[in-house]
Amino acid sequence: MFVSLRTTFPLALMVAVAWAFGQDAQSPGSPIPGYGIFVPRWEVPSPDGSGKMLSLRGTVEEVVAQMQDMGPSFDIDDQFGKIATPPIGKRAAFDDDKDTLCHIFLEGNRSAVHVGIDYLRTVQGRPQNGAGPANCGRVSCRNNTGIWWCNDAQSPKELESFKDIADGAQRVLEKCQDKLDANQGDGMTVSGQAFHKDSWNVVVRGGDNCDNAGVNINSRGLGRFPRVKRD
Secondary structure (H helix, E strand, O other): OOOOOOOOOOHHHHHHHHHHOOOOOOOOOOOOOOOEEOOOEEEEEOOOOOOOEEEEEOOHHHHHHHHHHHOOOOOHHHHHOOOOOOOHHHOOOOOOHHHEEEOOOOOEEHHHHHHHHHHHOOOOOOOEEOOOOOEEEEEEEEOOEEEEEEEOOOOOEEOOOHHHHHHHHHHHHHHOOOHHHHHHOOOOEEOEEEEEOOOEEEEEEEOOOHHHOOEEEEOOEEEEOOOOOOO
């Protein structure tokens, strides 16, 4: 059954609500029906200290794992820069309450989202998304909780940094407290979707299988980028 929403909401918002009532809990697919999946690309400094920049793919957790496998002494804070929350005025604009939806997906783990946001604030590079509205990429996944970046525009999208995506996830955390745990302070779970005025959105949801990070859908069909094996 489809849910009728105000016509001022983007199409992606409407289909997201419809998805919430019928999707398999463990599906690794796009959070928005009909949207393809792209694998984020990251620019990171080589762990050998040469100053060379590497281009790696996957979630931010996979990128960190690859860096640690290449250089056992790799430290995310030293190599990516200290985690810093930007001033409010410098954050990506998510200032319209009507464009943030709460609890429309399976609930995810709030602590996992906090860690994902911290990681996203440290990584260098400019996130790129293919022509839409048809692409979502999972930029973070831990404890069965994913942070997704989706393009709603008709053209490829490039952001200033992954901090912009972190700002969208932060917006969901701030606006979508789990009311079941409100009497204990911050809720333990969260899900939601924050829409940016420049035709992109961030989804936070539970039910993701984080072992499926790295799945890519392209013109050649379903493929998988090699995952780094860890002990």
